[in-house]
Amino acid sequence: MFEKTDEQLISKALQGNKQAWLNLLKRYEKPIYNYGMRMTGKNEDALDLMQEVFISVFRNLASYRNEGSFKSWLFRIAHFRCIEFYRRKKPTQGLDDAPEIESEEKSAAESIHTTQENKQLVNAMQQLPLSQKAVVELKFFGQFTFDEIAEQTGISVNTAKSRLYGALEKLKILMEVDYA
Numbered sequence: 426m427f428e429k430t431d432e433q434l435i436s437k438a439l440q441g442n443k444q445a446w447l448n449l450l451k452r453y454e455k456p457i458y459n460y461g462m463r464m465t466g467k468n469e470d471a472l473d474l475m476q477e478v479f480i481s482v483f484r485n486l487a488s489y490r491n492e493g494s495f496k497s498w499l500f501r502i503a504h505f506r507c508i509e510f511y512r513r514k515k516p517t518q519g520l521d522d523a524p525e526i527e528s529e530e531k532s533a534a535e536s537i538h539t540t541q542e543n544k545q546l547v548n549a550m551q552q553l554p555l556s557q558k559a560v561v562e563l564k565f566f567g568q569f570t571f572d573e574i575a576e577q578t579g580i581s582v583n584t585a586k587s588r589l590y591g592a593l594e595k596l597k598i599l600m601e602v603d604y605a
Contacts, residue, residue: 431495439487450479453496456567457503463562464507466551477506493573500567501577504559511555549599557592560585 429437429448437445457478461471481502489498550558559578563569564585569577574585 432491435486435489435495446483453499456496457499459566460500460503460562461507463547463550463566464555464558465510466547470510474503474506474510477509478503481506493576496567497569497573497577500563500569504563504577507559508555545600546596549596552599553592553595557588557595560588561592561596564589 429445431449431452434445434449434452438449454475457475458471461474461478462468465471465474478499482499485502489495550561553561556578560574563574563577564571571582571585571589574580575582578585580588
């Protein structure tokens with residue numbers, strides 16, 4: 426049996442098919458959780474963010490117009506939920522000035538599943554401003570084009586590129602310090 430496309434699952438979900446909705450959730454659960462983990466640095470916050478994203482998708486699925494990919498639309502929602510997360514955390518602080526978020530110590534079970542390099546990358550990403558962190562996440566982990574990133578974040582393509590290259594320079598320095 427062939428795997429249904431996102432559009433087929435969406436169509437069935439909008440007709441009330443619960444299994445189609447669950448299949449859509451299952452397909453994107455891990456990528457959205459990983460996005461949340463890299464953006465927040467904390468398991469609990471990543472799970473909360475993932476829940477908020479899927480609630481928003483559920484409420485707004487009927488408004489999805491099939492313009493561009495569903496994945497792109499989904500990550501645009503995730504991006505906005507992430508901005509809201511940072512606004513709730515520090516309402517008086519600018520998004521570009523988001524502080525470093527200390528990673529909580531992981532349980533032994535979580536540590537087994539997370540490599541040291543991934544921990545260092547997550548920790549280094551927490552030191553980036555949200556605007557740069559979002560572009561790195563979307564480009565490398567979401568594998569979106571600069572045009573898609575610009576559309577999702579509401580910035581120009583050149584600004585997306587600039588933020589990415591600035592973030593890569595900072596990550597390089599931060600990762601070198603961690604390895605030293």
